[in-house]
Amino acid sequence: MSTNSEMQIRRSAAASSVAQSGSSSTGAAIPSAPHNKRKVESILYSDIAVRYNENSLEQCRTSVSALSGCVAGIIGLTSYKGFLFYGFSMFLLSLLIFIFIRHEHRKFFTGLNHVFVNGFFNGLLTYVLFWTFLYGMVHVY
Amino acid sequence: MGQKLLLIIGLLALAHAGYSAAQHRVFVRLTEQQFERLPTDIIVQTLIAFLACCIGSVQLFGKFKPILITAEWQNKTWDTIGNRPSFMTFNHRGRKLFH
Numbered sequence: 001m002s003t004n005s006e007m008q009i010r011r012s013a014a015a016s017s018v019a020q021s022g023s024s025s026t027g028a029a030i031p032s033a034p035h036n037k038r039k040v041e042s043i044l045y046s047d048i049a050v051r052y053n054e055n056s057l058e059q060c061r062t063s064v065s066a067l068s069g070c071v072a073g074i075i076g077l078t079s080y081k082g083f084l085f086y087g088f089s090m091f092l093l094s095l096l097i098f099i100f101i102r103h104e105h106r107k108f109f110t111g112l113n114h115v116f117v118n119g120f121f122n123g124l125l126t127y128v129l130f131w132t133f134l135y136g137m138v139h140v141y
Numbered sequence: 142m143g144q145k146l147l148l149i150i151g152l153l154a155l156a157h158a159g160y161s162a163a164q165h166r167v168f169v170r171l172t173e174q175q176f177e178r179l180p181t182d183i184i185v186q187t188l189i190a191f192l193a194c195c196i197g198s199v200q201l202f203g204k205f206k207p208i209l210i211t212a213e214w215q216n217k218t219w220d221t222i223g224n225r226p227s228f229m230t231f232n233h234r235g236r237k238l239f240h
Binding site: 056067068074075137 | 203
């Protein structure tokens with residue numbers, strides 16, 4: 001959600017400073033330097049594509065957090081080790097995505113923060129759910 | 142197709158590892174030993190299955206679109222992009238002329 005609002009803020013700032021052509025629903029203008037905006041060419045991002053990428057990243061995060069919850073429950077991790085394993089698996093996921101799009105990550109994301117940092121804790125509740133469920137199924141009953 | 146197969150194999154291996162772990166728990170309980178830790182092969186199988194599932198799901202769900210708007214507009218004509226329905230007007234002289 002924070003990325004979307006950031007995009008909105010950037011777009012409104014750009015729309016007030018630069019006389020932007022094109023309909024507002026498809027274009028988001030981000031000037032690289034706001035002070036000498038006449039000289040520097042601004043980069044136009046497609047709002048729909050940015051949101052689509054965020055969405056598929058979120059899908060990856062949710063599925064991998066569910067899977068890592070299953071793994072933590074089967075192995076039988078308890079207390080802080082489980083949370084450490086969550087951090088490890090999320091980092092593994094980010095690394096995998098980065099390896100797959102390594103040569104063209106500028107083509108898909110505005111920054112590497114979107115892959116590595118943003119939404120790191122979004123799958124935590126899913127993880128805890130699957131962790132406790134599988135731990136109970138395998139080790140308790 | 143390959144990534145779907147990888148995901149399915151990983152899920153099956155994960156389920157098998159979970160079943161083995163549960164059976165090991167039951168075995169330990171029945172023979173009245175003290176449970177210390179899971180056998181190494183179950184842990185290794187779980188981790189390998191997790192890695193396979195990760196790769197499969199990243200390839201399955203991680204489909205990204207190029208965010209530059211020039212890439213999106215590359216196979217569109219100017220008539221499509223420059224179309225502004227808000228500025229269309231129908232109250233002009235053509236109404237009188239062509240009716």
